[in-house]
Every structure is written in structure tokens, then in C-alpha cells.
Amino acid sequence: EVFVFENVIGLAKWAETAIFELKGYKITKNIINSENFGIAQSRKRKIFIGSKKRTIEIKNPIIKSVKSVREVFNSIKDNWGFANH
Incomplete structure (x- = not known):
């Protein structure tokens, strides 16, 4: 038996x-x-x-760089046919 619970920092104790x-x-x-x-x-x-059976480790991933939304959209070659997007 396993469960996952997540919440905002201020609400959960x-x-x-x-x-x-x-x-x-x-x-x-x-x-x-x-x-x-x-x-x-x-x-x-x-x-x-x-x-119930064992402790489950939560691993924090290592992300080398985070892209902004603008960077992601600019990396799309044809912008899916939408002008200026």
C-alpha cells in the first residue's frame, strides 16, 4: 500500500x-x-x-538549464502555422 500527498507549503504541516x-x-x-x-x-x-513496505526516496532531478516559455516557442521551427506565436 502506497500513497502520495502534495500540497502548498503554507497549508500542509x-x-x-x-x-x-x-x-x-x-x-x-x-x-x-x-x-x-x-x-x-x-x-x-x-x-x-x-x-507500508519500505521508505521511498524522493530524488530531486538535476536540470542544467530552465527554458522560458518564449525560448520554447522560439525553438519551434514553423510555430505550427501560427504567425507571430
Whole structure:
């Protein structure tokens, strides 16, 4: 049995996982930022992963560079036929 819970930093509290630990879940907690996943915005989220069998590691990816939305659109050769987009 496994679950994943995510929420904004201000709303979720780390202590909320205590009830799952009492029920036998091994809990992993981490804060991730969407920009570390190649998304063109910075949005921090709390992530909880619970597992009955083992602790599940949350790995933060290594992104060498983040592209802006403009850079992504400019990299499209024909802009899908849309002028000035």
C-alpha cells in the first residue's frame, strides 16, 4: 500500500503525517520546486509519500538549464502555422 500527498507549503504541516506513521506507514517528506523539473515557473510544494513496505526516496532531478516559455516557442521551427506565436 502506497500513497502520495502534495500540497502548498503554507497549508500542509509535517505533523499531519504522524497518524500515518501510527498506522504503520514509512513516510518520506520533501519540498520540491517545479522549476527543478523543467517547468517555466517556480512553485514550491510539500510532498509526502507513504509506504507500508519500505521508505521511498524522493530524488530531486538535476536540470542544467530552465527554458522560458518564449525560448520554447522560439525553438519551434514553423510555430505550427501560427504567425507571430
